[in-house]
Amino acid sequence: MNTPSDPAGPFAALIGCVFVGTSLDGFIARENGDFDWLTAAGDALGETGYDEFFASVDAMVLGRGTFDTVSTFPEWPYAGKRVFVLSRTLLRSHSSLSQPDTSIHATLGDVLEALIVEGRRRVYVDGGRTIQSFLHAGLIREITITRAPVLLGSGIPLFGPLSGDVHLRHVGTRELGAGFTQSSYEVLSDT
Amino acid sequence: MNTPSDPAGPFAALIGCVFVGTSLDGFIARENGDFDWLTAAGDALGETGYDEFFASVDAMVLGRGTFDTVSTFPEWPYAGKRVFVLSRTLLRSHSSLSQPDTSIHATLGDVLEALIVEGRRRVYVDGGRTIQSFLHAGLIREITITRAPVLLGSGIPLFGPLSGDVHLRHVGTRELGAGFTQSSYEVLSDT
Secondary structure: OOOOOOOOOOOOOHHHHHHHHEEEOEEEOOOOOOOOHHHOOOHHOOOHHHHHHHHHEEEEEEEHHHHHHHHOOOOOOEEEEEEEEEEEEHHOHHHOOOOEEEEEEHHHHHHHHHHHHOOOOOOEEOHHHHHHHHHHHHOEEEEEEEEEEEEOOOOOEOOOOOOEEEEEEEEEEEEOOOOEEEEEEEEEOOO | OOOOOOOOOOOOOEEEEEEEEEEEEEOOOOOOOOOOHHOOOOHHHHHHHHHHHHOOOOOOEEEEHHHHHOOOOOOOOOOOOOEEOHHHHHOOOOHHHHOOOEEEEOOOHHHHHHHHHOOEEEEEEOHHHHHHHHHHHHOOEEEEEEEEOOOOOOEEEEEOOHHHHHHEEEEEEEEOOOOOEEEEEOOOOOO
């Protein structure tokens, strides 16, 4: 199959959405995957809009790191949602996967094909490298970033290299509790 | 002299202030120093608060890269302000420096000593590595970030490695024009 470097390609119908918490210096997790600095705020954040966002998507695409992290949670946080995991290594050890409505795909192209075959349109994309892959392929259309008032100095970055500038439309910014802020953007399709 | 790793050290009187524009992915300039994506917005940004901020500081500390960039401007943008340039290489070629009220210092320690000797307290710190050096030394107290609605993918990052988490107090966030947002923070001194 074609690699989806052309946003106007066969995957143009997909609406990749990012809804993510970061430190002020742009990390979505520490090197070891922890996001204690994010969860520590707890209810003090107030209404983040996550539930409404989560209800709005047809499916999720997770990277291996995110999958491993959420798999340690006492409860599977994506109950009732179709989940695609992007991982070469998990594919070689199927037995480690026991979540409902979840499948594993080795490459971005495989995930995209599966999304199209199943008719999924609005997709919640999570995990640093996975988000970067979708962005690079021109498949992210909406980005909501909730920023914590902390600098970590190192960790897993939200953003990475791109082949050119990506212009965004600022949809809105608001203050949450505990010093958090939340900004939403639409990716402009002419970039 | 001591390296200023202890924020309660002899330089505790200094109030390092950052007032900087970044891309959404945290770059203050492209690899070559350009910040066309920032200046392109021009007057559409509206009132950024820069003039008031600039009037509030006793001195500036610039890195070599920032100094080189502003030296190409048709007009010296820091007229009337005492400027300290942090650069080992410029020190070896004094003749390249012809701005008023400007001196060059090879090390962070030298700059800090000079600031103390001259009784400067509130200092505008600019340039990626210079900001990072001051942050690392615990000498940044105020940070205002104006974010452009663009992802660059690469460039000169605002933030870098730290020896531990740096906690901030969110002072306020507002929307400017052209899709820019501006957030102000105070660095909490217990970190």
